[in-house]
Amino acid sequence: MAFEPEWLNVESLDLEAQGVARRADGKVVFIEGALPGEQVCVNVGRRKNNWEQGTPSALRRESSQRVAPGCPHFGLHPGACGGCKMQHLHPQAQIAVKQRVLEDNLLHLANVVPERILRPLQGPAWGYRHRARLSVRHVAKKGAVLVGFHERKSRYVADMTQCPVLPARVSAMLPALRALIHAMDARDRLPQIELAMGDEVCALVLRHLEPLSAGDRNRLVEFGHRHAVQWWLQAGGPDTVQPLEPALGPTLAYELPEFGLAMPFKPTDFTQVNTAINRVLVSQAVRWLDPRESDRIIDWFCGLGNFTLAIATRAADVHGIEGSDALVARARNNAQAAGLSARCSFAADNLFEITAASLQALGSAQRWLIDPPREGAFALAKALAELHGTATSGEWTSPQRIVYVSCNPATLARDAGLLVHQAGYRCIAAGVVDMFPHTAHVESLAVFDRP
DSSP: OOOOOEEEEEEEEOTTSOEEEEOTTSOEEEETTOOTTOEEEEEEEEEOSSEEEEEEEEEEEOOTTBOOOSOTTOSSSTTOBOSOSOTTBOHHHHHHHHHHHHHHHHHHHHOOOOSSBOOOBOOOSSSOBOEEEEEEEEETTTTEEEEEOBBTTSSSBOOOSOOTTSOHHHHHHHHHHHHHHHHSTTGGGOOEEEEEEOSSOEEEEEEOSSOOOHHHHHHHHHHHHHHTOEEEEESSSGGGOEESSOOOSSOSEEEEGGGTEEEEOOTTSOOOSBHHHHHHHHHHHHHHHOOOTTOEEEEETOTTTTTHHHHHTTOSEEEEEESOHHHHHHHHHHHHHTTOTTTEEEEEOOTTSOOHHHHHHTOOOSEEEEOOOTTOOHHHHHHHHHHTTTSOTTTOOOOSEEEEEESOHHHHHHHHHHHHHTSOOEEEEEEEEOSSTTSSOOEEEEEEEOO
């Protein structure tokens, strides 16, 4: 059913970077590609009881923050890449939107108002994406192979020949990568290529659903030598990843120069997408944590030791806890290589099931760093709230300071509500971290103190 177009004034952006307008009857209309302050003619495509959704067909008043997208594959047109949603908005305005999302979530979901809003942490707007999962599809009717992100709101792979958010050398490599896969015998059984960039190494992980022929392996080797790429093969789950050739030259790793650290990792290990921002984030988090030599510190969801080892250069007793046995092993190895084993200890545990009793059994720590996945740290915050005020002096005390690094403002707000209203903390600071420019993803950092 087609609906008549109408002119609407755009008031704000939602979490999916859609413009938000209200009709005269009060109904909310979400408009893809529209920006706050614009007046647009909207073609409504979906109509529900409480909201509608549409696309703009004409623009009467344009936002001063609208800019030309930096990628030819961005847009609302059929086949447009869905990897970015905000390239049409000035990068500084993108950060302002994310800051508002963070503050709105804290206020409306948790009734928490930070005492101080931190200056946003930001870095390069282009070429920042050192981790990416690229889909692969052989389109026999076109006689071509597509390598890239999915189309906007589609499972099809976008027909990409460049990607400005990827490192320049990887973006320039996309046409050659397409040609390589098209020449392979197993082209129909290669669903994915995962990018992992270190400071010196570009690694590509090829997911293959059948054993590769000798010819295909030779093609990969030749491509790797020509483009200075380190190929890894993945026949099944992440634990099946193996290098195509014996490691030659530098190891896949990133550095944290402020702390004198090099962090080796496997290409399927979790590391931050944006290496430049990660360096700034680790420095800022450790600065706010303010570790003392005499402190005992716990790093929850420690991963491969991204924060743990940096903290250990400032404090003598740091305990990292992570749910993945493989990442715990990597963290121990990284600590040993950095000469920090005497200052660090690590354990594997399911932090989504931690209880007040198990938390108390770990012993007191003066400071915590929490860096959970999108699900947040609800069980941990709940256990801390339950222990608040129940432990007698000398047995167990809650940490004086908590630094919480979040990749989901909604779960951060939920956990902040527990920390502030039930565990007795003050939210002394919070701010956004622009880990994913041109996307609606909101990374943030919040600091909590016990009075």
